[in-house]
Amino acid sequence: MRRKIKPFCIELNENWMPRRYNKKLQIKLSDLRKLFCRRDLVEEILSSGEDPVIYEVYQISQSPSEGVFSAATTVLYPGKIGDEYYFTKGHFHLKEPRGEVYIGLAGRGLLLLQDRNRKIDKLSLNKGEVAFIPPNYAHRAVNIGDEKMVFLSIYPSDAGHDYEIIEREGFSKIVVGRKGKVALVDNPK
Ligand SMILES: [Fe+2]
Numbered sequence: 029m030r031r032k033i034k035p036f037c038i039e040l041n042e043n044w045m046p047r048r049y050n051k052k053l054q055i056k057l058s059d060l061r062k063l064f065c066r067r068d069l070v071e072e073i074l075s076s077g078e079d080p081v082i083y084e085v086y087q088i089s090q091s092p093s094e095g096v097f098s099a100a101t102t103v104l105y106p107g108k109i110g111d112e113y114y115f116t117k118g119h120f121h122l123k124e125p126r127g128e129v130y131i132g133l134a135g136r137g138l139l140l141l142q143d144r145n146r147k148i149d150k151l152s153l154n155k156g157e158v159a160f161i162p163p164n165y166a167h168r169a170v171n172i173g174d175e176k177m178v179f180l181s182i183y184p185s186d187a188g189h190d191y192e193i194i195e196r197e198g199f200s201k202i203v204v205g206r207k208g209k210v211a212l213v214d215n216p217k
Pocket of ligand 1: 120
């Protein structure tokens with residue numbers, strides 16, 4: 029018989045962090061070294077002894093059963109490598125018919141969505157905006173502001189994360205800041 033999961037509520041603190049979480053992930057530049065376009069600049073920074081934190085994830089994970097939701101608060105720091113804004117790694121869901129909702133809590137950001145044919149869609153994900161990610165789209169958040177971008181994601185617990193394709197092939201477009209403007213350009217890699 030399926031285990032019954034009880035309803036529960038978790039409070040977010042004044043910085044939008046869940047007061048209780050099961051896992052905290054800290055992603056540094058070295059974890060994304062293959063994903064930024066200017067790999068030469070990444071290696072330069074790392075060889076100087078620096079390894080800045082790009083984002084942190086506070087996960088409220090539940091058992092991976094059908095119909096159960098998990099959630100996470102992500103804090104994506106502001107910054108660029110060359111002219112490419114800091115981003116989250118990005119992933120497809122392992123289980124294909126699984127969507128997700130991102131709720132912008134602080135800062136200014138974008139959400140890149142890439143389908144299986146590498147076609148890109150872009151959504152705004154500023155504070156107070158709610159983005160709906162359909163199934164079968166890889167998704168990546170990009171901080172295009174000068175302060176922390178914080179968002180809450182709510183996803184089916186059995187969705188799973190497939191980072192491999194993105195690590196291998198990247199997104200077909202990248203988000204850059206040039207001459208004070210934010211632009212979506214072809215990934216030169
Ligand atoms: Fe996801």
